[in-house]
Amino acid sequence: MVEENSLKPDPVIVLENVHKYYGKTHVLRGVCLKINKGEIVTIVGPSGSGKSTFLRIINHLEDIQSGSVLVNGIAVKKNKHLKTIRQKVGLVAQDYQLFPHLTIRNNITLAPRKVYHWHLEKSNAIADKLMQQLGIFQHADKFPDQLSGGEQQRVCIARTLAMQPEIILFDEPTSALDPARIAEVSKIIKDLAATGLTIMIVTHTEEVTKIADRTLVLEDGKIVYAPP
């Protein structure tokens, strides 16, 4: 996949000289980055180096103070395109953040129904297919807190996939998993990339970096190591 893309670079995410402050704390100090379509990029670095912030600015969950973030060539800022960008950029949060008041199936179908206005049969059919793929179909009518951590994560992935995103951001997907589950989720991510999705992963786990096309090292808000 890397070879294909390196022949014809097609950056879906472009960060140019991004600066981000939390109050007086300078979290991202001039980050520049291009990520091509279909790439798996992992970001490693010590705690507090700005890794999570890095993901959150791509979805505009955090505002940036200077520089620019482009997704598919469109600037990510508060305007009428933001909703469309968010539909195309899925986020799998570290703590999953499943909606506790909805069943697993409804967790997955809520956004497609409300955002894409798919009717119930269509969204349910897609949810059922995703749940089968991810091996959580037997939990369809349960509530999130009846599931184990690993299962909840797969629900979270299914919920993100139901929106048919082009990019998925994973925030520390393996932080709460045992080694067997880490291998499982790594495989899921790899399979996703094979379908043409662009994937960014913030992680502390070495095993996850093995599936990446590139691994960036973030330290003190700067990319200190980025292979070409």
Place this chain on the structure above:
Amino acid sequence: MQVTATLKTSSGYHHKNPLLLLWTILGVFLLLGFINLLLPYFPEPVGSRSHLFVEGTILTLELSLGAGALGLLIGIFLGIAKLSRNIFLYHFAWFWIWILRGTPLLTQILFVYYAVPLIFPALKLGEFNSALIALALNVGAYNAEVVRAGILAVPKGQFETALSLGLSRFQVIQWVVFPQAFKVMFPSLVNNFIALIKDSSLASCIGLLELSLAGNRISSETFQPFPILVTVAFIYLLLTSLMSGITYLYEKSLHGRRKLFET
């Protein structure tokens, strides 16, 4: 082997009990029927004047339910406004909550009935509507703080996740935040509603013949305050008990009767 999961979950969400609203409406009618049928058999001086109690109870119920519904809407609006990024909305909500919680309800009822029409003659509303508006605004201000606290009890990550799925802000509030916040808000909202039922007796000060004024009139007519006031109190107790009962059912449908510690 894993024990089969029950319908109930530890966080208290399960397939909702759709009958709750039905029970509420049924409860109100049962209660009215009960008073209507039973009071005539009460000993004198209550029995022969039972129709006055029934009329007073109906007025109290109309006032409470009307002001309660209106107050809920006002509370939701002010509560969300107080969390708004819009500085005008925030200050608007802050100001009204400040005034309405900081002044006596009695003054507010008198103000709406006597003072407002002097400045705006078009707003001469009559006893019932004046009391309704004053009560709704007052309970609305208290509800606003309940709504605000309920929304704040929903983790920030839920807002962010919902936004990042592409939902609009309104959809996030409607489909993700409010259903969760409501669980937190419900007991306090009912609390406010129970207080409202009792506070509606203050409408007697503008001559609205609701339950307590009806009681007062009968009591001064018969010179027998004891049985009359006991009956009035009893009817209020029935009304508020109905509300407590419904809260109990709702909470039980959420998470059983939850104890401080389970073991």
